[in-house]
Amino acid sequence: MPHLRIHFTDADLARTRLKLEADLMWEVVGSVQALQYAAGGLSFGSWRRRVRERVGEDGCLRAAVHSLVTVAPHASYFPDFLTPSAAVPDIGTGAELVLATPRRRLRAEIRRLRPAGGAAKTWLEELADGKAAALRHLERALRVYFRCLVEPHLDVIEQALRIGCAAGVQRYLHAGPEGLLGWLGPATRWGPPVLTVDYPIDRDLFLAGRGLVLIPSYFGVHHPVALADPRLPPVLVVPLHAGARLLAGRRGGDHVSALLGATRATILRSAVTGCTTTRLARQAGVAPATVSHHTNVLRDAGLITTDRHENLATHLITPLGLAVLGPGGG
Known part of the structure; x- marks a missing residue:
C-alpha cells in the first residue's frame, strides 16, 4: 500500500494542534x-x-x-x-x-x-x-x-466531534503532541520523526517548522487526507471513528447497555466517581477476574483510565466515557 510520510522537526511537534470545532x-x-x-x-x-x-x-x-x-x-x-x-x-x-x-x-x-x-x-x-x-x-x-x-446535521456533527476528540485531548494532556499523533487511528503510525499514513498515492510532506493542524472530520470515512500542494499550510484531515458518529446520532432508550452490554454499561456508570476493581465486581455482580476483562476493553476503547497504586487499581471515566453516557448519565 502507498503511504504519505509526514516529516516533523522539534519545531513542528511544538506547533502541532488538534482542531476541535467543525471545519x-x-x-x-x-x-x-x-x-x-x-x-x-x-x-x-x-x-x-x-x-x-x-x-x-x-x-x-x-x-x-x-x-x-x-x-x-x-x-x-x-x-x-x-x-x-x-x-x-x-x-x-x-x-x-x-x-x-x-x-x-x-x-x-x-x-x-x-x-x-x-x-x-x-x-x-x-x-x-x-x-x-x-x-x-x-x-x-x-x-x-x-x-x-x-x-x-451540525448539532450531531459537533457532538460527534466532541465524543471522537475526547480521547485525543486526554492523550495530548498526558503525553503531549507525540501522544496525540499516536492516537490518530489504525491508518496512521507515529515513528519519530515521521508520521506514516495509509494513502492512495506515495508521497512525502516536509513540515519544515510550520507544524500540522489535525482536523477531525465527521464525513471523512475513507482515509486521512492532506492538501495536495505541499506549499500550503499543512493539515491532516482525520476521519472520526464510526462509534463517535453512531453515538452522536443516537436518541432515546438505554443506548449505553445496547452498545456495550449490561455489565460494561454498569462498570462505565460506576467509574464516574472512581471505583476499585473489588467495588466494581460487587456493583456489577460478577467476579473480579471478569471485571478486569471488561475494564481492559473499556480502557482500550478510551472510555476509562486506570490508576494503579501498589495492589490497588482505581478506575475512572474519561471525557469520552462521559460523552458515551450522554447528558443524562446514560
Missing part, C-alpha cells in the same frame, strides 16, 4: 465524496437515503450536488481551494474565500481534474478561466448544498 468546508467536501462511494454505510446509510429523496424532489439541489461531485470527485485528487485554511464561521464566508482564490491557482488546480466530458467539462473549463457565471454557479452550489444537506 465547514472540509465537511462539505467530505460529504460530497461520501455520496460517491458506499463506505461508512452504518453511519451514513439513512443520510444517503434522505439525500436521494431530496435530490429527486429539488432541481436546485440536484444541480448543486452534480456540480460539487464534478469539482470534488472521489479520487486521489481534488482541488485544495475548496478547503481554505482561513477560519470559516459560516458557509457565506467559506464561499467567498473559495471565490477569492487567485486565478492562476484556480486554473492550475482545476486543470488537474479529469472530467469525462460534456457539460461538466465545459463548466470546469469556464471555472478554470475565472468566468463570472461559472464562479457564481459554484457559489450557489456550495450555499444550496450546505443549507440542505449539511447544516441540518
